[in-house]
Amino acid sequence: MKQTAGDFFGADGTLTDTDRIVLRAPVRSDLASYIGTFAPGLRDAYLEEGEKGQELREGYWSDVMSEGSLFCTIVDDACHERAGFCCIEDLADEDPEIGVRLLPEWRGRGVGTDAVRALMRGVERVSGPQAFVAKIDSGNVASQRLFSGLGFAPVGVDAPIFSDPSLLALIEENSLGLIDDRLRALAKELGVEPRTLLSHALVFRREPDARGTDGPVRRH
Known part of the structure; x- marks a missing residue:
């Protein structure tokens, strides 16, 4: 903008x-x-x-x-x-x-x-x-629901905070117990391995013509 x-x-x-x-x-x-x-x-x-x-x-x-x-x-x-x-x-x-x-x-x-x-x-x-985007941790289900309810849809994963592959692997290894059916389904939808979602933020996007902003907003 x-x-x-x-x-x-x-x-x-x-x-x-x-x-x-x-x-x-x-x-x-x-x-x-x-x-x-x-x-x-x-x-x-x-x-x-x-x-x-x-x-x-x-x-x-x-x-x-x-x-x-x-x-x-x-x-x-x-x-x-x-x-x-x-x-x-x-x-x-x-x-x-x-x-x-x-x-x-x-x-x-x-x-x-x-x-x-x-x-x-x-x-x-x-x-x-x-168009708007939101980047949300894979474990933050409340935020995912919030943005989904406003017309946002998951479109991919963000670049990781850490560039060291060994550090990313360590983060994922330490969090494998968090992988559940919800995370597997989301990973399948995005075309990535479930463990990838443990070290990357999810990218949600709302297209310009979405109806997500409908609601009682007063304008000045």
């Missing part, structure tokens, strides 16, 4: 809202809630006191506020509490990748689905019909 983050927010800082949530531009006071969505070990590192923790927080917030990324704070419309955030980390991607993270107490309540739907609607309002 050719747009930058500022192109998507209205004068009031809102991207879009629904009858349940508001997606708005991030402000510094959101930082704690963003870090609160991280896995425990990573969260502890970012919250560490001292220079190291401060450096991590400042670097992360700089990424969040970059004009080349689109981060939106998810706010509950009824109680006005922060629920987490959703984002497109690189607006330069032809098919932007969507991410969503929620605070633990907001998970399993449909907020993630509402947020991703609203984010896509808000982006398409500016950019026009748009």
Whole structure:
């Protein structure tokens, strides 16, 4: 996409809202809630006191506020509490990748689905019909269901984080017990070996003409 983050927010800082949530531009006071969505070990590192923790927080917030990324704070419309955030980390991607993270107490309540739907609607309002992708760990069944319900379909596997073949093999060997019928079926659909899904993220894609964004989204 050719747009930058500022192109998507209205004068009031809102991207879009629904009858349940508001997606708005991030402000510094959101930082704690963003870090609160991280896995425990990573969260502890970012919250560490001292220079190291401060450096991590400042670097992360700089990424969040970059004009080349689109981060939106998810706010509950009824109680006005922060629920987490959703984002497109690189607006330069032809098919932007969507991410969503929620605070633990907001998970399993449909907020993630509402947020991703609203984010896509808000982006398409500016950019026009748009393909989107999501990269999801093979064991994250909840996220797979979320994106599948919004019109995304698995299309392949992402490049692994580690390029060392021996390290990838070790990761897979240590996780072979996780292979079940669901993973075998998914691997067959993607044309890969089941063990490959243990070391690679799944790539889900929603085509521009999909109906996944249908829903009660108010526009500004």
